[in-house]
Amino acid sequence: MKILICLSNVPDTTTKAKFVNDNTAFDTTGVQWIINPWDELALTRAIELKSDAANSIENITVITVGEKDVEPTMRKALAIGADDAVRIDAEPTDAYFVAAQIAEYLKSNPFDLIFNGIESADYNGSAVGGMLAEFLNIPSVSAVSAVNIENSQVKIKRDIDGGTEEVTSELPVVAIAQKGIAKEPMIAAMRGIMMARKKPLNVVAPVEVEALTGIVNFELPQPKPPCKMIEPDNVKELVNLLQNEAKVI
Amino acid sequence: MSVLVFTENWDGKFKKISFELVSYASKIAEMLNVQTVALSIGDVQEDELKKLGNYAADKIISVNNDKLKNLDNQAYASVIAQVAEKEGAKVVIIAHNNTGKALAPRLSVKLKAGLGAGVSKLPSSVEPFTIFKKVYSGKAYSNLVIKSDIKILTLSQNSFEFEENVKSPSIESFEPALSDDLFKTTVSNVQKQTGKILLTDAEIVVSGGRGMRSGDNWSPIEELAELLGAATACSRPVSDEGWRPHEEHTGQTGKIIAPNLYIAAGISGAIQHLAGISSSKCIVAINTDKDAPIFEAADYGIIGDTAKVLPDFIQAVKELK
Ligand SMILES: Cc1cc2nc3c(=O)[nH]c(=O)nc-3n(C[C@H](O)[C@H](O)[C@H](O)COP(=O)(O)OP(=O)(O)OC[C@H]3O[C@@H](n4cnc5c(N)ncnc54)[C@H](O)[C@@H]3O)c2cc1C
Numbered sequence: 001m002k003i004l005i006c007l008s009n010v011p012d013t014t015t016k017a018k019f020v021n022d023n024t025a026f027d028t029t030g031v032q033w034i035i036n037p038w039d040e041l042a043l044t045r046a047i048e049l050k051s052d053a054a055n056s057i058e059n060i061t062v063i064t065v066g067e068k069d070v071e072p073t074m075r076k077a078l079a080i081g082a083d084d085a086v087r088i089d090a091e092p093t094d095a096y097f098v099a100a101q102i103a104e105y106l107k108s109n110p111f112d113l114i115f116n117g118i119e120s121a122d123y124n125g126s127a128v129g130g131m132l133a134e135f136l137n138i139p140s141v142s143a144v145s146a147v148n149i150e151n152s153q154v155k156i157k158r159d160i161d162g163g164t165e166e167v168t169s170e171l172p173v174v175a176i177a178q179k180g181i182a183k184e185p186m187i188a189a190m191r192g193i194m195m196a197r198k199k200p201l202n203v204v205a206p207v208e209v210e211a212l213t214g215i216v217n218f219e220l221p222q223p224k225p226p227c228k229m230i231e232p233d234n235v236k237e238l239v240n241l242l243q244n245e246a247k248v249i
Numbered sequence: 250m251s252v253l254v255f256t257e258n259w260d261g262k263f264k265k266i267s268f269e270l271v272s273y274a275s276k277i278a279e280m281l282n283v284q285t286v287a288l289s290i291g292d293v294q295e296d297e298l299k300k301l302g303n304y305a306a307d308k309i310i311s312v313n314n315d316k317l318k319n320l321d322n323q324a325y326a327s328v329i330a331q332v333a334e335k336e337g338a339k340v341v342i343i344a345h346n347n348t349g350k351a352l353a354p355r356l357s358v359k360l361k362a363g364l365g366a367g368v369s370k371l372p373s374s375v376e377p378f379t380i381f382k383k384v385y386s387g388k389a390y391s392n393l394v395i396k397s398d399i400k401i402l403t404l405s406q407n408s409f410e411f412e413e414n415v416k417s418p419s420i421e422s423f424e425p426a427l428s429d430d431l432f433k434t435t436v437s438n439v440q441k442q443t444g445k446i447l448l449t450d451a452e453i454v455v456s457g458g459r460g461m462r463s464g465d466n467w468s469p470i471e472e473l474a475e476l477l478g479a480a481t482a483c484s485r486p487v488s489d490e491g492w493r494p495h496e497e498h499t500g501q502t503g504k505i506i507a508p509n510l511y512i513a514a515g516i517s518g519a520i521q522h523l524a525g526i527s528s529s530k531c532i533v534a535i536n537t538d539k540d541a542p543i544f545e546a547a548d549y550g551i552i553g554d555t556a557k558v559l560p561d562f563i564q565a566v567k568e569l570k
């Protein structure tokens with residue numbers, strides 16, 4: 001079995017959002033880039049699955065649509081334990097564009113189990129995984145909180161709105177990962193970092209695809225009015241305000 | 250031409266989110282001067298279907314087929330696409346919940362329709378079609394143009410002030426083409442949460458952080474939630490420690506919610522936590538540290554010990570009733 005992880009390169013989760021060029025572009029000054037947290041968890045789970053020989057997983061590949069500056073993040077994934085990496089050399093303009101690029105690559109380079117994250121920390125589209133599956137006309141399972149392999153069958157646990165279900169899918173399948181899929185993200189060991197330098201990172205050319213959406217500009221949230229402080233021995237007053245001023249209870 | 254809205258049901262019943270969606274769709278239909286068509290998949294009785302008319306649906310299409318008992322993303326997306334084509338849908342509206350996030354992207358490719366995910370307002374213009382959405386986990390917003398002929402929007406739950414506008418819609422049943430190759434997944438072992446108020450549905454949420462000190466100290470949170478008809482939630486370290494179940498964890502890597510009232514007890518207000526709750530209409534913070542960042546996000550704050558403030562809170566709510 002071959003596993004692919006779609007890897008999104010995003011600003012560290014503590015980054016403050018700032019914009020430049022008349023609020024049309026994200027200000028990348030001083031930003032630390034990381035693997036999107038869900039993609040990191042999916043990678044962790046893939047490595048766990050591979051470490052059990054009974055699952056007979058031959059290969060874990062990570063793929064990113066992005067320009068050269070995403071390579072350090074991809075190397076991190078190799079250091080954690082991916083076997084190789086593919087970068088599709090294009091600016092990821094929207095989810096449709098990204099999914100179309102990855103789908104095109106997969107047509108001649110098939111995988112069995114394809115992981116996506118539920119949402120990227122920058123664009124928040126929750127979109128690439130489902131789109132990719134539709135481009136390839138293969139099943140997708142979303143909100144995935146566990147993946148196991150039993151007798152070469154992929155067993156998936158997913159959240160529905162108000163419960164959970166177990167899903168068995170034909171392969172290939174796109175599993176869209178959320179919390180729970182792995183406990184803690186795996187950290188690269190020194191040996192991994194050394195080895196990562198020698199692992200293949202292949203760059204492929206993009207195909208022609210037109211994005212369906214375009215960003216006009218960004219806005220920062222309106223500053224909140226200052227918090228109204230209430231004395232700790234006067235909780236009654238808080239309840240009164242919640243009832244009569246905020247009108248929420 | 251129409252605006253098509255996909256309404257989910259839970260054991261044959263709609264929820265507030267369903268009405269919110271229809272109402273939202275009807276407002277866009279008004280902007281475009283077209284009809285609002287609501288699609289329901291599943292076994293829903295006519296009386297229940299009619300309720301969608303109270304929120305200005307002009308027409309209701311009901312698909313009830315045994316093959317669609319469980320959510321299969323591929324099959325469901327195909328059904329919605331078939332109805333969208335039949336009804337000449339210019340815009341398709343879906344909830345930004347687990348089901349919606351699973352279906353909308355597939356539909357986007359099927360209809361070659363640009364996706365605006367997680368909107369909370371009406372489009373600012375329909376020509377060009379411009380939406381406003383959260384980006385960078387709520388740290389910013391973007392105005393986004395959807396350029397394709399057909400558009401898909403997923404609406405964040407509890408974000409749109411919906412209103413009644415009673416119409417008497419026609420109800421039509423529809424038999425979609427469902428070839429076997431649409432069904433590549435099988436579902437088993439369905440576990441439904443019963444009785445409890447779902448975190449994502451709740452209008453009030455009482456949440457605890459590491460400042461609660463131990464999972465054994467949760468009874469005031471539960472009691473306050475019970476009194477307010479609220480759901481309970483927690484910060485990530487609390488669920489990591491196993492003090493509370495994982496479903497309760499809110500934040501960037503947990504659930505993203507927008508209740509009317511979020512009460513944060515002993516939560517510092519880390520940026521990743523705020524990403525999940527900052528869209529709440531009103532935030533109350535209880536924290537011993539006056540400099541805790543949660544007070545920057547909160548509307549009302551008490552600098553104090555949860556062990557004392559929560560029992561007082563419970564008492565004050567009891568006196569109210
Ligand atoms: C990639 C990434 C993703 C993350 N995602 C999430 C996420 O989704 N959700 C999330 O919550 N976190 C997330 N985190 C973790 C986040 O950074 C914080 O560590 C976490 O939110 C802190 O939880 P806390 O507020 O409960 O605990 P702490 O930060 O330890 O805060 C406890 C607070 O309680 C107060 N306190 C102590 N005793 C009392 C008392 N007796 N009475 C009243 N107040 C008291 C303290 O003053 C303090 O402010 C993420 C981190 C990373 C790196």
Ligand SMILES: Nc1ncnc2c1ncn2[C@@H]1O[C@H](COP(=O)(O)O)[C@@H](O)[C@H]1O
Binds near residue numbers: 005092115118121129
């Ligand atoms: N540029 C990209 N390259 C590869 N995968 C991506 C890219 N952007 C998003 N993804 C994948 O799609 C998931 C959801 O992203 P999004 O649809 O942008 O919210 C991410 O968790 C990644 O798995």
